[in-house]
Amino acid sequence: MNRPPSPISLAPGAPANAKPSCANCAARRLCLPSHVPLEDYGVFERMVQRRYQLLRGEHLYQMNEPVHDRLYVLRSGHSKTYHLDSDGQQRVTGFQMSGEFLGLDAIGLRQQRGAALALTDCEVCEISHRRLQQAADQSVPVGAWLRTLLSKELSRQQNATQLLRGGRAEQKFAIFLLRLSWCFAERGGMPDSFHLPMTRQEIGDYLGLTAATISRLLLQLKRAACVDACGRDIVVLDHAGLTAFAHGAAAPAQRQRA
Numbered sequence: 001m002n003r004p005p006s007p008i009s010l011a012p013g014a015p016a017n018a019k020p021s022c023a024n025c026a027a028r029r030l031c032l033p034s035h036v037p038l039e040d041y042g043v044f045e046r047m048v049q050r051r052y053q054l055l056r057g058e059h060l061y062q063m064n065e066p067v068h069d070r071l072y073v074l075r076s077g078h079s080k081t082y083h084l085d086s087d088g089q090q091r092v093t094g095f096q097m098s099g100e101f102l103g104l105d106a107i108g109l110r111q112q113r114g115a116a117l118a119l120t121d122c123e124v125c126e127i128s129h130r131r132l133q134q135a136a137d138q139s140v141p142v143g144a145w146l147r148t149l150l151s152k153e154l155s156r157q158q159n160a161t162q163l164l165r166g167g168r169a170e171q172k173f174a175i176f177l178l179r180l181s182w183c184f185a186e187r188g189g190m191p192d193s194f195h196l197p198m199t200r201q202e203i204g205d206y207l208g209l210t211a212a213t214i215s216r217l218l219l220q221l222k223r224a225a226c227v228d229a230c231g232r233d234i235v236v237l238d239h240a241g242l243t244a245f246a247h248g249a250a251a252p253a254q255r256q257r258a
Contacts (some may be wrong), residue, residue: 020051021041021045022041022044022045022048023041023045025075026076026098027073027074027075027076027098027099028041028099029099030098030099030100030186030187031073031099031100031101032044032145033141033145035141036141043135043139043142044135046131046135047127047128047131047132047135048125048126048127048128049070049126049127049128050126051075051123051124051125051126052123052124052126053121053122053123053124054079054118054121054122054123054124055118055121056118056119056120056121057117057118058117058118059115059116059117059118060072060079060102060116060117060122061102061103061112061115061116062112063083063084063111063112063113063114063115064111064112065111065112066110066111066112067103067106067109067110067111067112069128069129070103070126070127070128070129071101071102071103071104071107071126071127071128071129071132072101072102072103072116072124072125072126072127073100073101073102073124073125073127074096074097074098074099074100074102074122074123074124075098075122075123075124075125076098076122076123077097077098077118077119077120077121077122077123078095078096078097078118078119078120078122078197078198079095079096079102079116079117079118079119079122080092080094080095080096080116080117080119080198080202081093081094081095081096081102081114081115081116081117082114082115082117082205083113083114083115084115091205092202092205092206093114093160093206094156094160094206095119095197095198095202095206096116097183097184097187098187099187101149101153102116103116104149104150105153105157107129107150119197119198120197132146133146163175163176163207164207164208167248168248169207169209169213169217170217170220171245171246171247171248172207172208172209173203173207173209173214173217173221174221174226174242174243174245174246175246176203176206176207177221177227177234177236177242178239178242178243180194180196180234181194181236181239191236191239192235192236192237192239193233193234193235193236194233194234195232195234196232196233196234199211199232200214200215200218201214221242221245224241224245225237225238225241226238226241226242226245227242
């Protein structure tokens with residue numbers, strides 16, 4: 001998309017007049033190798049073509065759009081990826097947070113396989129895949145990092161497939177909440193208290209369930225004192241209980257009556 005550069009937030013402690021860069025980005029520990037010294041971040045900085053803001057509800061890219069040698073990293077915010085089925089219905093394929101890459105599934109393709117939409121206001125780094133590949137060819141550490149990145153993306157897709165194919169609806173939802181809790185904690189947030197950036201309809205679409213089922217499951221988890229929920233605000237009250245439930249324990253209502 002053609003968007004003029006916008007002011008980009010900086011990592012805590014960075015000078016207010018500092019130019020946004022990989023070195024002063026709060027998300028760098030999530031998307032870049034942790035062992036690289038700050039003085040060597042120039043190789044990654046040269047891969048970034050531009051940084052800009054994406055408003056809630058705007059597309060980062062859409063289905064069948066030319067790839068144009070681009071990969072993306074969320075510097076901040078939340079997004080979802082989806083595709084349209086043969087009936088034109090939207091099918092959510094994933095949710096992303098700061099530090100995560102988008103567009104890896106389109107490497108080597110001419111057109112995007114799906115679409116990416118901002119669920120909140122986002123800050124995005126647009127990366128040249130060509131420059132990334134050149135750096136990987138010239139640097140052993142960068143090459144190893146790129147292979148790790150692609151391996152993580154493959155693992156994410158496999159985990160998503162396994163989540164959708166196995167278990168009861170209750171297990172799927174419990175696993176989803178636990179993974180969200182871990183992701184928020186990894187980014188310095190509270191693992192026991194977080195705000196859902198996505199709607200219940202979107203969660204249900206991702207898990208192969210209905211919005212009504214998601215509401216019912218939330219109510220069951222509240223009655224079992226595993227979580228509390230008000231709108232999109234979630235409080236995990238019992239991590240151990242939620243984990244046991246995700247592993248196939250009895251439904252919350254059943255455990256409550258036992």
